[in-house]
Amino acid sequence: MSNEELSGRDAKFVQSSIAPTEENYLQSLEHVKGEVETLRIISFFLNGDEYAFEVGDAVEVLKPRPITEVPRVPDHILGLLSVRGEMVSIMDIKKRLNIGSSGTNELLARILVAGYEDDEDRTGFLVDGMGGVKELRAGSVKPTDVLGGLLKGICTSGTGSTIRLLDLEKLLNPNKAA
Amino acid sequence: MVKRNKKGDRFKEFLVEAEDILNSMGRDLLKLGKGVKAGLIDPAVLNSIFRSAHTLKGISGLYDFKDMAVLSHALEDTLDMLRLDRVNLSDDLLGYIMGAHEMLVGIIASRGTEDFTLPVQELKAHLVGSCQVKKPKDDLNIDKKILATLTEYEAHRLRDNLKQSKNILIVAVRFPIISFDKGYAALIDLLKTSSEVIATLPSSETVPEMISFDILIGTVNDDNSIKELAGQIAAVEVRRIAGPLSGSEPVSIKGVEPLQSPMAPETLRRVSDTVRVDIDKLDSIMNIVSELGVLKSSVARLSAELKNDTKHSFYGIELSRIETYLERKFGELRDSVLDIRMVPIGQLFNRFETFITKLARETGKEIRLETTGGDTEIDKLIVEELADPLMHIIRNIVDHALEHPSEREKLGKPRYGTISLKAFQSGNHVVIDVIDDGVGIDEKLIKRKALEKGILSTEDATTLTRHQLLELIFKPGFTTRDSVSSTSGRGVGMDVVKENITRLSGIIDIETSKGAGTKFSLTIPITLAIVQALIVEEFGTQYAIPLSSVIEIAELHSSTVDEDPEYVKVNDRDILYIRLGEFFYRKESVQNRQNGVQNDTCYGIVVGLAEHRLCIIVHKLLEELDVVVKPLPKILRVDGVAGATDVGDEGTMLVADVTGILELLLVGRTAYMSGDEAV
Numbered sequence: 001m002s003n004e005e006l007s008g009r010d011a012k013f014v015q016s017s018i019a020p021t022e023e024n025y026l027q028s029l030e031h032v033k034g035e036v037e038t039l040r041i042i043s044f045f046l047n048g049d050e051y052a053f054e055v056g057d058a059v060e061v062l063k064p065r066p067i068t069e070v071p072r073v074p075d076h077i078l079g080l081l082s083v084r085g086e087m088v089s090i091m092d093i094k095k096r097l098n099i100g101s102s103g104t105n106e107l108l109a110r111i112l113v114a115g116y117e118d119d120e121d122r123t124g125f126l127v128d129g130m131g132g133v134k135e136l137r138a139g140s141v142k143p144t145d146v147l148g149g150l151l152k153g154i155c156t157s158g159t160g161s162t163i164r165l166l167d168l169e170k171l172l173n174p175n176k177a178a
Numbered sequence: 179m180v181k182r183n184k185k186g187d188r189f190k191e192f193l194v195e196a197e198d199i200l201n202s203m204g205r206d207l208l209k210l211g212k213g214v215k216a217g218l219i220d221p222a223v224l225n226s227i228f229r230s231a232h233t234l235k236g237i238s239g240l241y242d243f244k245d246m247a248v249l250s251h252a253l254e255d256t257l258d259m260l261r262l263d264r265v266n267l268s269d270d271l272l273g274y275i276m277g278a279h280e281m282l283v284g285i286i287a288s289r290g291t292e293d294f295t296l297p298v299q300e301l302k303a304h305l306v307g308s309c310q311v312k313k314p315k316d317d318l319n320i321d322k323k324i325l326a327t328l329t330e331y332e333a334h335r336l337r338d339n340l341k342q343s344k345n346i347l348i349v350a351v352r353f354p355i356i357s358f359d360k361g362y363a364a365l366i367d368l369l370k371t372s373s374e375v376i377a378t379l380p381s382s383e384t385v386p387e388m389i390s391f392d393i394l395i396g397t398v399n400d401d402n403s404i405k406e407l408a409g410q411i412a413a414v415e416v417r418r419i420a421g422p423l424s425g426s427e428p429v430s431i432k433g434v435e436p437l438q439s440p441m442a443p444e445t446l447r448r449v450s451d452t453v454r455v456d457i458d459k460l461d462s463i464m465n466i467v468s469e470l471g472v473l474k475s476s477v478a479r480l481s482a483e484l485k486n487d488t489k490h491s492f493y494g495i496e497l498s499r500i501e502t503y504l505e506r507k508f509g510e511l512r513d514s515v516l517d518i519r520m521v522p523i524g525q526l527f528n529r530f531e532t533f534i535t536k537l538a539r540e541t542g543k544e545i546r547l548e549t550t551g552g553d554t555e556i557d558k559l560i561v562e563e564l565a566d567p568l569m570h571i572i573r574n575i576v577d578h579a580l581e582h583p584s585e586r587e588k589l590g591k592p593r594y595g596t597i598s599l600k601a602f603q604s605g606n607h608v609v610i611d612v613i614d615d616g617v618g619i620d621e622k623l624i625k626r627k628a629l630e631k632g633i634l635s636t637e638d639a640t641t642l643t644r645h646q647l648l649e650l651i652f653k654p655g656f657t658t659r660d661s662v663s664s665t666s667g668r669g670v671g672m673d674v675v676k677e678n679i680t681r682l683s684g685i686i687d688i689e690t691s692k693g694a695g696t697k698f699s700l701t702i703p704i705t706l707a708i709v710q711a712l713i714v715e716e717f718g719t720q721y722a723i724p725l726s727s728v729i730e731i732a733e734l735h736s737s738t739v740d741e742d743p744e745y746v747k748v749n750d751r752d753i754l755y756i757r758l759g760e761f762f763y764r765k766e767s768v769q770n771r772q773n774g775v776q777n778d779t780c781y782g783i784v785v786g787l788a789e790h791r792l793c794i795i796v797h798k799l800l801e802e803l804d805v806v807v808k809p810l811p812k813i814l815r816v817d818g819v820a821g822a823t824d825v826g827d828e829g830t831m832l833v834a835d836v837t838g839i840l841e842l843l844l845v846g847r848t849a850y851m852s853g854d855e856a857v
Contacts, residue, residue, distance in 0.1 A: 065829075066829065068822065068829070068830040068831065068832065069719065070810075070814050070816065070819065070832065071762035071816060071818075071819075072762070072816040072817070073813065073814055073816060074813070077813055077814065079814075080810065080811070080814055080822055080830060081830065082808075082822070082824050082829075082830045085465065085808070085824065086808075087808050087809065087810050087811060087814070087821070087822050087830070088811065089810075089811040089813050089814050121811035121812055121813070122811070123811070123813075172813075
């Protein structure tokens with residue numbers, strides 16, 4: 001799949017890669033920066049809707065592996081995985097957002113590992129499938145208060161669909177959520 | 179030049195080296211302090227402190243560490259005058275020298291982030307101001323040629339030895355050039371047993387393949403006995419050059435050359451075959467060892483399968499033979515990597531000598547520190563983790579438990595209070611006892627204060643057991659003091675102790691007796707880097723149980739376990755039990771019990787820490803593995819889980835926290851604790 005160039009300031013976004021494989025994700029991270037001030041996001045799907053994190057928060061994408069259950073943890077925590085020797089907690093992001101619950105059975109399901117600061121614990125999010133890395137104009141994210149303040153805002157993709165940009169810090173720290 | 183704000187490896191190395199130097203300086207200062215009290219100043223100790231200050235000045239200059247360079251320079255100057263006997267060592271001066279050492283420790287501890295310029299200048303002024311200069315000495319009746327080769331310090335030592343009516347001898351010796359460093363060091367050590375080695379002068383005598391030294395010593399022995407002594411190491415010639423018994427004239431040394439050859443002995447004394455290793459590197463080796471262990475058990479499984487396969491049983495037997503050998507070598511590898519991490523706990527105990535001296539000065543109490551078992555070995559990381567808890571315990575003892583000297587005399591106790599640090603190994607754990615002979619813990623006072631501070635509710639106060647009462651001193655914010663002292667009373671400290679020890683999977687026990695003192699017993703695992711674990715299975719999930727605290731394993735029947743909801747009989751003893759699956763609240767486990775559907779056989783794993791016992795019931799025992807326990811992300815940290823470990827193909831397994839489970843149950847079941855608590 002060829003990457004579309006960011007054509008001037010009118011282009012609202014560019015979808016650089018949509019194939020949900022680890023290789024393509026890594027390639028797409030190297031996508032050329034645009035001239036206008038842009039925001040790069042990595043999107044994924046939950047119940048058919050498109051959600052996203054800022055690219056800087058994402059660490060890697062994994063195919064689902066058996067998750068080790070941990071007793072007495074909050075309901076939305078599925079357990080843990082060892083990612084390159086580091087123990088990473090896995091979150092059922094649908095439960096966290098109160099929109100159902102995730103399963104690993106889906107063919108395209110992936111675990112998106114993210115962390116907002118280097119020294120903080122990383123968390124893996126179980127998602128239905130990956131979208132890809134996209135570039136938006138920085139000002140195009142509109143604030144919203146749906147989903148209990150867990151969103152940074154909502155933006156519209158070039159094809160007219162809606163992308164919900166998640167606030168990783170609030171997702172990981174229940175106390176900070178509004 | 180490396181700037182100090184550049185936090186590179188070299189800066190870290192510098193900190194480590196400076197810390198080492200300061201540690202040894204601290205020990206020497208302590209010796210010096212004791213010497214001064216006894217009226218005897220050991221020149222070797224003084225010289226060693228001087229050398230520490232000198233080295234410190236050198237390396238701090240190299241790293242642009244200005245405050246430290248200035249202070250160590252001032253210290254070096256003062257110590258130089260002292261060792262040359264140009265100034266008197268007054269109590270004030272000793273105090274300032276110790277103060278300088280303390281400030282240097284502070285500068286290192288701040289890693290260059292704090293500005294010490296002002297206090298350094300102040301202390302420097304004190305150091306200079308307290309030097310009372312003595313009159314210079316008369317000159318010596320010694321060959322000028324020898325004197326010319328001596329440094330000022332060496333000349334001073336020579337005078338001092340003469341003043342003490344000692345014989346001044348020259349021991350001439352030759353060593354083969356390839357092994358002279360060892361021979362030289364051995365000879366010097368031997369000579370030091372009976373004499374003071376004043377200087378080593380390279381001899382001009384040249385013999386092929388050999389290197390010669392003239393060693394200048396001061397001794398009460400005569401030439402012949404020294405010759406005999408040194409003869410154990412090498413053939414020597416001994417000449418007397420001065421001394422009270424001597425009627426002989428000074429012996430001249432043939433044209434001594436200045437110390438500029440690269441073979442000068444001064445530079446050879448630092449020969450050392452020790453390697454400093456970052457503990458992170460050892461950790462990564464540990465990870466590999468653990469992964470090897472997983473591979474090893476896969477090989478074992480395969481060989482067992484092959485043995486049962488009639489077609490391939492030959493290969494199976496062969497493979498299992500190799501596997502046995504692999505197992506043995508693997509064990510050796512694990513043990514030697516572990517051994518590298520081990521350090522004697524005496525390293526830690528030594529640090530408390532200075533600390534206690536300081537506390538004694540601040541509180542006006544007389545305190546003696548006794549240490550035993552300093553050679554007990556424990557993981558370096560754990561030693562560091564123990565430093566703060568022990569410091570808080572000792573600080574509390576000095577502040578709350580030990581009486582003032584006059585008060586102690588009235589009570590018929592010795593004027594000085596004694597704090598004993600005792601370490602000994604007990605299985606896979608090290609027990610550290612901190613014992614004092616102070617007032618003991620006043621349980622009524624604790625109860626009253628806990629009620630006042632709102633840590634304890636009135637209802638709870640009536641049902642409290644002795645054990646629970648003593649546990650109150652570990653609660654955050656607990657203090658028996660109404661005012662805050664500089665050493666303690668803020669209500670922080672003991673909670674930190676509890677927290678740190680728990681993090682190390684350790685346990686604290688207190689025994690106290692009113693008027694006679696208190697004993698804090700810390701039981702700590704020897705290492706956390708890699709643990710031998712028993713892999714068990716409960717309803718399809720595997721858990722690792724560290725073997726370090728396992729005392730025995732018994733086969734049990736589910737029906738007998740169910741007879742009593744709390745205790746189970748293992749080898750005729752009633753032991754508190756918990757079903758592991760149930761503890762972790764796995765649904766199947768609870769349901770199974772409710773439906774009365776049980777496997778007949780289950781296993782009771784009896785674990786123990788200090789005098790506490792617990793039987794953990796599981797359904798399947800699988801194997802033994804060496805596991806590296808990794809910490810969990812914050813959100814996954816739950817009671818009873820110490821961490822997780824990798825098990826091949828990126829799978830993971832939870833590691834049970836035996837101490838945590840034990841403590842939870844002890845606190846939960848008051849009936850178990852009351853009555854039989856040791857005093």
